[in-house]
Amino acid sequence: MPPSPAVLVDGLVMRYGETIAVDGLHLAVEAQTITAVLGPNGAGKTTTLETCEGYRKPHHGRVSVLGLDPVRDRRALLPRIGVMLQAGGAWSGVRALEMLEHVARLHAHPLEVGPLAERLGLHECGRTPYRRLSGGQQQRLGLAMALVGRPEVAFVDEPTAGMDPAVRRTTWELLEEVRADGVTVVLTTHYMDEAERLADHVHIIDRGRLVASGSPLELMRGGTVSTIRLVVTEPFPPGAGDSLRAALGPDTEVSQLDSLSLLVTGPADASTLGKVSRWCDEHGVVPESLTLGQRNLEDVFLELTGRGLRP
Numbered sequence: 476m477p478p479s480p481a482v483l484v485d486g487l488v489m490r491y492g493e494t495i496a497v498d499g500l501h502l503a504v505e506a507q508t509i510t511a512v513l514g515p516n517g518a519g520k521t522t523t524l525e526t527c528e529g530y531r532k533p534h535h536g537r538v539s540v541l542g543l544d545p546v547r548d549r550r551a552l553l554p555r556i557g558v559m560l561q562a563g564g565a566w567s568g569v570r571a572l573e574m575l576e577h578v579a580r581l582h583a584h585p586l587e588v589g590p591l592a593e594r595l596g597l598h599e600c601g602r603t604p605y606r607r608l609s610g611g612q613q614q615r616l617g618l619a620m621a622l623v624g625r626p627e628v629a630f631v632d633e634p635t636a637g638m639d640p641a642v643r644r645t646t647w648e649l650l651e652e653v654r655a656d657g658v659t660v661v662l663t664t665h666y667m668d669e670a671e672r673l674a675d676h677v678h679i680i681d682r683g684r685l686v687a688s689g690s691p692l693e694l695m696r697g698g699t700v701s702t703i704r705l706v707v708t709e710p711f712p713p714g715a716g717d718s719l720r721a722a723l724g725p726d727t728e729v730s731q732l733d734s735l736s737l738l739v740t741g742p743a744d745a746s747t748l749g750k751v752s753r754w755c756d757e758h759g760v761v762p763e764s765l766t767l768g769q770r771n772l773e774d775v776f777l778e779l780t781g782r783g784l785r786p
């Protein structure tokens with residue numbers, strides 16, 4: 476029998492008034508892995524995580540974490556999970572290190588507070604009340620609070636949003652270390668490089684529904700294998716995507732990523748490359764780069780939904 480998932484979301488429906496935030500979502504998270512939930516703004520990622528954390532009750536369907544119901548079994552579950560919310564999570568007047576020590580005491584085998592705070596650069600603001608911490612400091616404290624208890628499952632909502640590159644790398648290393656320590660990590664992110672580097676498994680959601688699941692490699696290999704990325708120096712003329720699509724024929728798909736880049740998916744062979752460069756020539760488009768490559772997670776999302784992942 477396969478091991479039971481650490482987190483199971485089974486036909487979850489969540490509504491805010493008329494808005495359907497999560498629309499019959501199914502996903503399973505294998506224990507001791509890092510699972511990334513990807514999706515554009517408003518896809519329902521935070522709502523799903525908050526339901527797994529026991530902050531919201533499913534309107535339909537079921538959620539189970541470590542075999543427990545996050546609402547009904549909240550008291551039993553709380554010491555076994557770590558939570559990093561997108562914002563907040565600490566009392567406004569509490570000092571940063573006091574808060575971290577408090578959370579550590581709620582768990583049976585916490586990490587040492589000092590070294591964790593030092594690694595996340597929290598020692599320098601350890602005596603600062605939470606409300607006076609900068610946004611970045613609050614975020615690092617939130618991450619430390621999620622991990623300090625050595626939880627069995629850590630839910631981290633956009634852990635590196637807005638972090639500088641060095642702290643981002645430290646965060647990635649920390650998440651990899653806790654996974655090696657046996658922690659199951661469920662994270663949401665908008666950063667493709669984060670998901671590609673960290674995640675064992677990715678669930679892509681859009682409009683509250685699962686649109687694809689797999690390891691980053693499986694997702695990037697599935698379907699069309701190759702891409703040609705055309706980046707230009709001046710914005711494309713209106714209708715450029717349609718015009719290039721017509722020039723390339725039915726075997727290829729053309730998506731406009733932004734005003735300066737187009738992605739061609741399909742056979743990225745010499746003939747297609749020749750057609751792209753002829754099209755540039757005929758339309759007065761000056762390429763800055765024309766790159767052949769395997770599609771990345773962002774391309775996968777675009778192919779599946781026709782829209783980009785980033786805000």
Ligand SMILES: Nc1ncnc2c1ncn2[C@@H]1O[C@H](COP(=O)(O)OP(=O)(O)OP(=O)(O)O)[C@@H](O)[C@H]1O
Pocket residue numbers: 491494495496497514515516517518519520521522523
């Ligand atoms: N408290 C709320 N009241 C009303 N609508 C809400 C509330 N929270 C979320 N929504 C709506 O539910 C939908 C899903 O939101 P959610 O925050 O779960 O998405 P998300 O994928 O986490 O987005 P983001 O990447 O921007 O954090 C969106 O349409 C959002 O506007």
